[in-house]
Amino acid sequence: MTGNIATDADVLALAATVNDPEIPVLSIKDLGILRDGRVEADGTVRLTITPTYSGCPAMDAIRDDLVRVFQDAGHEKVEVDLVLAPAWTTDWMTAEGKAKLAEYGIAPPTGKAGHASPVRLGLTVKCPRCHSLSTREMSRFGSTSCKALYVCQECHEPFDYFKVL
Amino acid sequence: MTATHASPDHSLDSFGDAAASATRVTPGNALRPEDIAVRPDKPSDDVAEYALRLGDDSLILAQRLSHWISRGPELEEDIALGNIALDLLGHARSFLIYAGHTLGRSEDDLAYWREEEEFRSAWLFEQPNGDFGVTIARQLIVSIYQHLLYSRLVNSSDTMIAAISAKALKEVDYHRDHATQWTLRLGDGTEESHERMQAALEFVWPYVDELFDEDALFERLGDAGVRPSTLREQFDAEIAAVIDEATLSLPALPRAMGGGRRGLHTEHLGYLLAEMQVLARKHPGATW
Numbered sequence: 424m425t426g427n428i429a430t431d432a433d434v435l436a437l438a439a440t441v442n443d444p445e446i447p448v449l450s451i452k453d454l455g456i457l458r459d460g461r462v463e464a465d466g467t468v469r470l471t472i473t474p475t476y477s478g479c480p481a482m483d484a485i486r487d488d489l490v491r492v493f494q495d496a497g498h499e500k501v502e503v504d505l506v507l508a509p510a511w512t513t514d515w516m517t518a519e520g521k522a523k524l525a526e527y528g529i530a531p532p533t534g535k536a537g538h539a540s541p542v543r544l545g546l547t548v549k550c551p552r553c554h555s556l557s558t559r560e561m562s563r564f565g566s567t568s569c570k571a572l573y574v575c576q577e578c579h580e581p582f583d584y585f586k587v588l
Numbered sequence: 589m590t591a592t593h594a595s596p597d598h599s600l601d602s603f604g605d606a607a608a609s610a611t612r613v614t615p616g617n618a619l620r621p622e623d624i625a626v627r628p629d630k631p632s633d634d635v636a637e638y639a640l641r642l643g644d645d646s647l648i649l650a651q652r653l654s655h656w657i658s659r660g661p662e663l664e665e666d667i668a669l670g671n672i673a674l675d676l677l678g679h680a681r682s683f684l685i686y687a688g689h690t691l692g693r694s695e696d697d698l699a700y701w702r703e704e705e706e707f708r709s710a711w712l713f714e715q716p717n718g719d720f721g722v723t724i725a726r727q728l729i730v731s732i733y734q735h736l737l738y739s740r741l742v743n744s745s746d747t748m749i750a751a752i753s754a755k756a757l758k759e760v761d762y763h764r765d766h767a768t769q770w771t772l773r774l775g776d777g778t779e780e781s782h783e784r785m786q787a788a789l790e791f792v793w794p795y796v797d798e799l800f801d802e803d804a805l806f807e808r809l810g811d812a813g814v815r816p817s818t819l820r821e822q823f824d825a826e827i828a829a830v831i832d833e834a835t836l837s838l839p840a841l842p843r844a845m846g847g848g849r850r851g852l853h854t855e856h857l858g859y860l861l862a863e864m865q866v867l868a869r870k871h872p873g874a875t876w
Contacts, residue, residue, distance in 0.1 A: 477678025508751035562664035564671040588758050
């Protein structure tokens with residue numbers, strides 16, 4: 424029963440239905456974690472993913488979810504490769520992904536990755552609730568590796584910000 | 589089948605896969621060494637030794653920093669130091685898995701079943717956390733050093749070392765920012781915070797020189813590694829700038845002996861390992 428996944432495009436479309444376990448509104452495609460998907464000559468589905476952060480514990484769950492979604496579709500032979508290079512960056516996050524993040528209540532990354540000075544200066548982060556630009560960083564490290572903690576000075580709500588990497 | 593040389597049973601081999609699976613959530617659920625890259629070539633013996641040093645530095649510091657979780661001066665710091673520890677653990681896993689391809693050992697085997705003298709980390713990483721100032725002083729030194737090192741290692745002729753470094757570099761950039769900001773706040777803060785931050789710098793300063801020591805390995809590594817002595821000038825300039833802006837003074841203290849790269853350690857490493865390894869050793873093959 425493999426007829427429904429015949430092409431690489433089918434593989435990518437099905438893989439893109441897997442969501443990030445920490446931010447369930449985003450698919451691994453939105454996040455840029457999904458790098459490649461192919462059907463090999465012998466029918467094996469080969470997927471390539473890359474971790475957001477080196478220590479990201481979500482990778483194991485993502486691998487399992489990928490294998491499961493293909494097995495549910497009748498594909499038993501699934502290989503998931505983890506690659507480190509090129510290193511993941513928030514620049515790979517799709518525009519759709521950023522919009523979904525904001526709607527979910529997490530401010531999406533502002534600006535492009537890159538580093539020059541020992542003290543990082545970020546662009547203004549917009550409050551995902553009241554859209555005020557008057558926000559303040561409380562901690563550069565948040566509930567997961569990829570997020571920082573902000574607070575809105577207008578509506579006083581604390582919120583997560585997906586930081587630029 | 590002649591005589592048995594079966595060693596007494598502390599031999600690592602005797603645990604085999606059981607040791608390898610010591611930290612698996614469930615068997616087969618975690619990233620296996622072969623997953624870290626698409627079928628990588630085994631590193632040479634020299635690159636494996638180098639990866640072991642890089643991995644051990646990060647592993648030991650990750651263990652130290654994770655001790656702050658639930659003990660930070662404020663909730664945000666629990667989270668920050670915990671996140672930094674997690675990043676470092678990620679770097680350690682990548683390096684140790686890579687070294688393990690050649691050494692014939694898994695990451696867990698390397699973390700849980702080596703003795704003190706088999707660890708290759710420098711002394712700075714195993715020093716006790718002290719107060720928050722000491723931890724920040726150590727973070728400042730380590731993050732500036734690692735940032736310079738990984739900035740150069742992204743061009744390593746060994747593609748795996750280059751890939752791990754490129755990933756680590758982006759994360760260490762945040763660590764450096766964190767340590768810099770705290771050094772500025774504490775150094776240029778109250779009279780007490782200033783004094784304690786100065787004392788903290790003096791506590792860790794003797795361990796700085798060892799980071800830049802070189803041995804014959806670097807000659808053999810060639811372009812796969814980076815000679816640490818070539819990072820020193822920029823390290824001194826960067827750290828002096830932060831220390832100066834924080835109204836602190838650069839300590840002038842004799843160096844500690846060092847020797848971690850050869851397996852000689854301070855008394856602190858044994859206690860650290862005892863805590864880190866006890867569960868895996870007491871219950872070989874345990875999964876959780």
